[in-house]
Amino acid sequence: MSDGERNDTLAKLKDAVNGESLPGAPYRSWVRGEYHLGTPEDIPTPRCHFFDEHGFVFIERFCDADEVLAMKDEMSLVVEEEWDPSANRTQVFRTDEKQVDAQAVSDYFLDSCNRTAFFAEKDAIIDEKTGELKEDYKSNKILALNKVGHGTHTSDGAFKDYTTSEKVRSLLRELGWKAPVVPQSMYIFKQAKIGGEVTSHQDSTFLFTTPRQTCVGLWLALDDATVDNGCLWVRPGSHREKVRRQFIRNPEHFGETLDYKKGTGVDRSQPQMIFKQLEDDGSVGWEGKLPENLKDEGFIPVPCKAGDLLAFVGTLDHLSLPNKSSRARHTFQLHCVEGEKENVTWSKENWLQYPEGVPFMEL
Ligand SMILES: O=C(O)CCC(=O)C(=O)O
Incomplete structure (x- = not known):
């Protein structure tokens, strides 16, 4: 472009x-x-x-300064009160070539689907095998976090208030969703200096629905996001391309039921999750990577002020670069899909599965 x-x-x-x-x-x-x-x-x-x-739209001042502050304050409190990095092995979150290994070390990732779970930056950890925080982060543990997810919207407080707000509900309807539900939310910290990249992906890879893709991301800036501190880059028009791969529970690990609590005949030495190749004509060389020249490949940066929202389709290519600046870039994301009332089905292969009988939040 x-x-x-x-x-x-x-x-x-x-x-x-x-x-x-x-x-x-x-x-x-x-x-x-x-x-x-x-x-x-x-x-x-x-x-x-x-x-x-x-495939995307940018909405200025979707939230006001008080709403932004309420979410940031609540996250500080949650981290302070609920995250004890020394109690359990801290799990790292990454989207590079080690993504599958990082998430397969325990059931922590799978169990994070409908609660608040904490994932650290790889550069804040001494050794990913032990999960021990580097000394600098022990006294200010929030600075070690990459993200918190994936059920932050389900607890009472600022995140649930925002998620269930009239403006979120009506925006989804304005964009064409009729019976939207919320499978997941994430608070991303994109820390100063160590905030890792998010490689190029389509969200439908992780939030796959049938018979059609219906994922929509609502990416809310809680800090100013610039090219320097790792704003989002999108590839306009790429939403019309097919989903290239699906991140699935590995039947070799879990057995045919794909239920990690019930699996029979499983081989636990196999990775928990794998990427299943779908439509890929090889024309996109940057899937799961960062393109060498973003602008030549058609990506554009979308700088935002705190409170601005970027809504984008689940098949849109997007990514963010590492944050090497001295300013963190916090965001809160909702990922919604069309609900069963619209005859859309959440794929049973998706990594994220709620316990039996527990529905996704309806909006
Ligand atoms: O905020 C980021 O760096 C990436 C977010 C993302 O990939 C998403 O919201 O789907």
């Missing part, structure tokens, strides 16, 4: 958010299939139109 095209995309984005450009012709909606303009209720808002066209 040339600089001119990139600027054009960003200018359209601004227009869409400001409501200055109304769609004039029928177009193919990502989430609803073929879109027919004509009746008033068929006409999407400008930002929904932009979202369908490019």
Whole structure:
């Protein structure tokens, strides 16, 4: 993508958010299939139109300073009160070539699906085998964290208030979801100096639904996010590509039931999770990696102020670079999918499975 095209995309984005450009012709909606303009209720808002066209939309000041502060304060308290790095082996979170190994060391990752679990930065740990924090982080443990997940939205408090807020519910409906549910949430710290990269991926790899992909990410900046401190980069239009791989529970490890509490005939020496290759014509060489030249491959950075929101489709390529700056970049993410009421099924192969009979939160 040339600089001119990139600027054009960003200018359209601004227009869409400001409501200055109304769609004039029928177009193919990502989430609803073929879109027919004509009746008033068929006409999407400008930002929904932009979202369908490019796979993401940027919404300025989605949350105010008080909401942002409430979430940051609550996370500090949760870490202070609930995370004891010395009590259990601390698990590291990474998305590089060691991703599968890092998450397969215990059931901690699997058990994190509907509670608050803590994952450290690899560079804050002396040795990933022991999980011991480096001395510098022992007295200020929050600085060692990569992320907290994946059920932060389920506990009473600021995160649940935000998740269940009218503005989140109505945004999802505006973008085309009819019966959205929330399989997961994450608080990402992207720490100053040591905040690791998030390699290029499609969220539907991890949040796979059938018969169609319905994942949408709501990425809320809790600090200003810039190119220097690791803002998100997206590849506009890539949402129209197929999901290339699925992160699944490994039947060789868990047995055919894929239930790690009940599995029979399993081989626990095999990795817990594996990537299953789906559609991959080899044209995208950066899946699970960082492209060498982001701009040449069509990625654009999306800098945000604290309180701004980026909503994007589960098939959109996105990534973030390591944070080498002296400013942390906190964010809170919700990942939603269309619910069963819309005849959409959560894949039984996905790593994240709630205990039997416990539903995802409906919005
Ligand atoms: O915030 C980041 O660095 C990555 C977030 C991400 O990949 C996501 O929200 O799906």
